[in-house]
Amino acid sequence: MHSLYAAAVNQLSVPNSRLDRLAMTLSGLCLVHCLATSVLLALLSAAGGILGDPIIHEVGLVLAIALGAIALGRGIREHGFWLPSAIGGLGLALMAVxxxxxxxxxxxxxxxxxxMILALGHRLNVLASE
Incomplete structure (x- = not known):
């Protein structure tokens, strides 16, 4: 029985050098995966801290109000419809809340x-202008 097993293993076996190369490749891939995951998580954590800062929201709202007022106001002047501006204004109000x-x-x-409501207002503004 032992000789049958040995014969079967010899026929199906892969040379040690090939197994070593495969093992080293897998170890290297594991190392790359672990390092890349650590770096990515660290970057996301830092970005989350920066993007979660209240000043980002405040500046974003000021920019949204300014751009919204200009774009939606021009729309009223161009096509004469108030609905896109009213919807966009509701979106801006919710963002302010x-x-x-x-x-x-x-x-x-x-x-x-x-x-989402502000985006709908802008989309309606575009459609009304066409």
Whole structure:
């Protein structure tokens, strides 16, 4: 029985040098994976700290109000429809309400819904201009 097993292993076996190369390749891939994951998580953590800063939200809202007022106001002047501006204004108002909320779930909901409504206002403005 032992000789049958040895004969089968010899026929199916891979040379040691090939196994060593395969093992070294897998070890290298594991090392790259671990280092890349660590670096990526560190970068995301740092970016999360910066992007979560309230000043980012405040500056973003000021820019959204300024650009929204210009784009939506020009739309009224160009096509004469108030609906896109009214919808966009509602979105901006919800975004402003988000700034009054504690950082967390409610703030995120007001922000996301406000941004979506503002985007709808801008889209309606584009459609009305065509």
């Amino acid at each position: 988000a700034l009054t909320q504690p950082h967390g779930g409610r703030e995120a909901i007001f922000t996301v819904v406000g941004v």
